[in-house]
Each structure stands twice: as C-alpha cells, then as structure tokens.
Amino acid sequence: MRIERKERADATILHADLDSFYASVEQRDNPALRGLPVIVGGGVVLAASYEAKAFGVRTPMPGREARALCPRAVVVRPRFEAYVEASNAVFDIFRDTSPIVEGISVDEAFLDVGGLARISGSPVEIATRLRARVAAEVGLPITVGIARTKFLAKVASAVGKPDGLLEVVAGTELDFLHPLPVRRLWGVGAITEAKLADAGISTVGDLSRFGEHGLCSLLGGGVGRHLYALSMARDPRRVETGRRRRSIGSQRALGRRPKSDADIEATLVAIVDRLGKRLRTAERVCRTVVLRLRFDDFGRATRSRSFLESTDRTDMIMAVARGLLDDAMPLIRDRGCTLIGLSLTNLDDHDSIQLTLPFEADHGAELDIAMDQLRDRFGRDAVTRAVLVGRHHGDDAPMLPD
Incomplete structure (x- = not known):
C-alpha cells in the first residue's frame, strides 16, 4: 500500500535516527559503560559509541585498526536479540506518532506528520515529544531531522547528531544545504x-x-x-508505508585469524539455516541467492545465482549457496576472508508459487517445517546440522533492508 498526500509548503517529513544504536543499547543496559568508548564487535566494528568515534573509530573498520586508534575502548560482543527488542519498541512509538511511517533500517525511519497539526501540533512539537518518549520509554538517544523532503530530513538528522533536533525551515533549504x-x-x-x-x-x-x-x-x-x-533540494519521493522488503540477509564477521575451508562452510551453513526459517516465517519465497565476501586486503566480491522457480526450501537455498562458495573458494584461500554474508533477493509472497504435480516423492518442505517447529519449541540448537556441532555461530550481523 502506498499513501500519498498533496504537496504542502510546510516541512512535515521527519527522519528519526537512533544514535550509535548498538553501542547505545549496550551503554543503556550496562551503566558501567556509560561515558566510555565502546566498540560493538571484535573482528569488524559493527557500532561505536560517540566516545569511540571521537578517536576516529568508524564502521565497518577492522577491529585491530579500531583498537589501535582507541586503546582504551571497551569491546563487547553484539547482542542482536536486545537490539531487535529495542528497535521494535522504538517503532511502536513511531507508529503511535504518525500513521505514515517508512522504516529504513532497524534504527531509522521517515515519518510524514502532514495533516496532524490540529491534533498533535507543529512538526517540531511532534518531534520533541517523539524524542522524549524514546528517551523515557526505551532509554535511548535519538536525533530527528525535519524538512520538506526525505533527502533533506535525512541530512538534517545527520547534521543534528548526536541526540538533537534540527528543522530545515521551508524556504531556507538551499541556505542550509x-x-x-x-x-x-x-x-x-x-x-x-x-x-x-x-x-x-x-x-x-x-x-x-x-x-x-x-x-x-x-x-x-x-x-x-x-x-x-x-x-538543488529536489526530491519528489513520498514517505511510503507498508512496503514489502525486497531482500533478507545476514552476515558474519570472521576476524583476521586463519580459517579452514570447513570453518567457512560451517559459517555459511548456519546463515542459510537461519535465513530459510526467516523466509518461511514471513511467508515469502526467493528467486536469487547472493553471496558477499570481504577479504583480508579489504577487497570485496559478490556472487549470485537464480532459481528457475522461486522457493523457500532450505535444501535448495543451501545447494546454491554452497555452489557459490565453491566457486569463490580459490579467492578465499588466496586472499583470506574476514566477512561472509548471504542475501535472499527477488522476494515474493508464498502464495505466488506455481504448484507442480507430485510425480516424485519429495519431503524437503515437510522437513523444513518440522525443523522450524522443533527450534521454535525447544530452542535454536535443539536440532542442528552435523557440520555445526561444536561450533558457535551467534555473532552474525543482520544486513540493512534494501
């Protein structure tokens, strides 16, 4: 569904962006970290507090380089369940603020507050209350930019960081930009x-x-x-709500230590298992699998392959992902691998699958459902693949939605 409104002269688009999201959650949950330079992620920096950013630490900087810039930094392991919980709480506030919310990632969104003046006040008043609620109810700092266009609202929030509110008054766009x-x-x-x-x-x-x-x-x-x-401050795009994601993905930072072929394959298998379950939970199917690699020399490589028909079957996704990895393995052995990621793209609704006659017995889909149910009831590790036994794969970082 797409909601549009007529062009208005007022600045009524808000870009709300949580400040150093992962690091802020860690500082919220552990008071001992407040005021200290905090880095989330060891092999690759997933997030850095503003205290760490003051030393030049940025994402996705290698962990070794970040620690050289900021030797006093406290490095913490990522806790993605905590980040998802915080994100959901913040988005509940977004949706309670305006009916028109377009999520950009787990920590930022556009809100259109046009037409809410009589019941909610001016955009600045609305943004002020939103920031206060996020601080009081979720315990996190958030910056809001206000402008007539999405682009300028996003620029305003970037300029207004950290923990700020910045309005680009209508008619002053070029003076600001x-x-x-x-x-x-x-x-x-x-x-x-x-x-x-x-x-x-x-x-x-x-x-x-x-x-x-x-x-x-x-x-x-x-x-x-x-x-x-x-x-020239031209951006005709509207804030859209109800958009379906075009892809889902996950990635895992591996650090710079030497890794065997088996280590890398096990990481890929763990990622595929999780993405397959996420795909079926969302009742979506995918057409294309994309493998992304980052090497020790900071170079990158991407490989992709498409199915003849869309699927949500883990075994089919696994076969394609392993094939892509096999093709890339010579590069990995030569250059080392510090990050591996997988995306499932060209998503569609599950009911779009063209059914075929069951001339041959194939119980792959039933097996996926059974494994999903076991993990839902008894935990993620209740049933696992032999290649993953004895390995820990809980540090993968979710990719931002397209």
Missing part, C-alpha cells in the same frame, strides 16, 4: 568525492554551480543528474 560538504549527498562515496575534489568541488554549493551538464560530463549522465537535483 549549500555550505555542507559534498559527501552529505546520497551517492557521494570516497571515489566520487575524490573526482569532485579534482574538479574543485568541495561543497554542495560548488556542485550546484558546476551545473548539471558539467556533472554529467564528469560523472556520467545518471549520477550527474541525480547529484545536481539533490544539490
């Missing part, structure tokens, strides 16, 4: 920023003055038009 560095624009990474710097472009204002034609010549037509539109 143009002094900012170009890296604030969606689509400007390190490579694009370097290209722009070589052309003498360091701020959003510089970029807008360079012109659309010049940007298209420098960066290509699509990127040039996109960045020029953002530099």
Whole structure:
C-alpha cells in the first residue's frame, strides 16, 4: 500500500535516527559503560559509541585498526536479540506518532506528520515529544531531522547528531544545504568525492554551480543528474508505508585469524539455516541467492545465482549457496576472508508459487517445517546440522533492508 498526500509548503517529513544504536543499547543496559568508548564487535566494528568515534573509530573498520586508534575502548560482543527488542519498541512509538511511517533500517525511519497539526501540533512539537518518549520509554538517544523532503530530513538528522533536533525551515533549504560538504549527498562515496575534489568541488554549493551538464560530463549522465537535483533540494519521493522488503540477509564477521575451508562452510551453513526459517516465517519465497565476501586486503566480491522457480526450501537455498562458495573458494584461500554474508533477493509472497504435480516423492518442505517447529519449541540448537556441532555461530550481523 502506498499513501500519498498533496504537496504542502510546510516541512512535515521527519527522519528519526537512533544514535550509535548498538553501542547505545549496550551503554543503556550496562551503566558501567556509560561515558566510555565502546566498540560493538571484535573482528569488524559493527557500532561505536560517540566516545569511540571521537578517536576516529568508524564502521565497518577492522577491529585491530579500531583498537589501535582507541586503546582504551571497551569491546563487547553484539547482542542482536536486545537490539531487535529495542528497535521494535522504538517503532511502536513511531507508529503511535504518525500513521505514515517508512522504516529504513532497524534504527531509522521517515515519518510524514502532514495533516496532524490540529491534533498533535507543529512538526517540531511532534518531534520533541517523539524524542522524549524514546528517551523515557526505551532509554535511548535519538536525533530527528525535519524538512520538506526525505533527502533533506535525512541530512538534517545527520547534521543534528548526536541526540538533537534540527528543522530545515521551508524556504531556507538551499541556505542550509549549500555550505555542507559534498559527501552529505546520497551517492557521494570516497571515489566520487575524490573526482569532485579534482574538479574543485568541495561543497554542495560548488556542485550546484558546476551545473548539471558539467556533472554529467564528469560523472556520467545518471549520477550527474541525480547529484545536481539533490544539490538543488529536489526530491519528489513520498514517505511510503507498508512496503514489502525486497531482500533478507545476514552476515558474519570472521576476524583476521586463519580459517579452514570447513570453518567457512560451517559459517555459511548456519546463515542459510537461519535465513530459510526467516523466509518461511514471513511467508515469502526467493528467486536469487547472493553471496558477499570481504577479504583480508579489504577487497570485496559478490556472487549470485537464480532459481528457475522461486522457493523457500532450505535444501535448495543451501545447494546454491554452497555452489557459490565453491566457486569463490580459490579467492578465499588466496586472499583470506574476514566477512561472509548471504542475501535472499527477488522476494515474493508464498502464495505466488506455481504448484507442480507430485510425480516424485519429495519431503524437503515437510522437513523444513518440522525443523522450524522443533527450534521454535525447544530452542535454536535443539536440532542442528552435523557440520555445526561444536561450533558457535551467534555473532552474525543482520544486513540493512534494501
């Protein structure tokens, strides 16, 4: 379902973003960590408190590099169940604030508060109450940006961090945007920023003055038009609610220690088992499996393969995932592997599957259901694959939704 409203002159789009989410949950739950530099994740930094960020620690920085920058940092293991619980509580507040909420990830969302003035007050008043409720009911700091467009609201929340509230008043968009560095624009990474710097472009204002034609010549037509539109505060997208996710995924940081082929395969098997259950719980099916790898030299590789027909069967997903891993194993042996991730994409509803006649007995789906039920009743480790016996695979980091 897509909900739209007519164009308004007011700044009525909120971007609410929890501050250093994982690290803030750890500091909330363990008062001894408050005020200290906290790093979540050992092999790769999954999150860092603002005290750690002050030393230059960033995600997804290798843990060794982060500890060199901040020797006093306290490194804690991730607790994803706690993060999911906190996220659900915050999103309940979002949905109680506005009927139009578009989740972006576990720790941020857009809210459209247009039309709520008579019952809830101005956007600033609404955002102020939202921040107070998140602090009082969930115990976490959150920053809110307010603007007429999603893009500017997100930029405002980034500028307003940490634990702040920043409104871009209607009519002042370019005054706010143009002094900012170009890296604030969606689509400007390190490579694009370097290209722009070589052309003498360091701020959003510089970029807008360079012109659309010049940007298209420098960066290509699509990127040039996109960045020029953002530099002029043009973003026609509406806040959407009820969107179905296009993919689900999970990843596991492996650290820089040597790993055997069996270690890596066991990690993949554990990820596939969990994703298969998540897929069936959501009553979805997938068409494509995507394997993502990060190497010791910080390089990355992606491999993907699609099914002829969509499926939610763990055995079929497992076979494809193992095939992708086999294809990539020469690279892993040569370059080492610090992270392995798997995504199931091209999702559809389960009832979209075209049924086939059972000419041959195949009980794979029944086996998946039985294993799901056993794990729901007796715990995740009640039944497991032989390759996972004696191994611990609880540190995988969920990927952000597309």
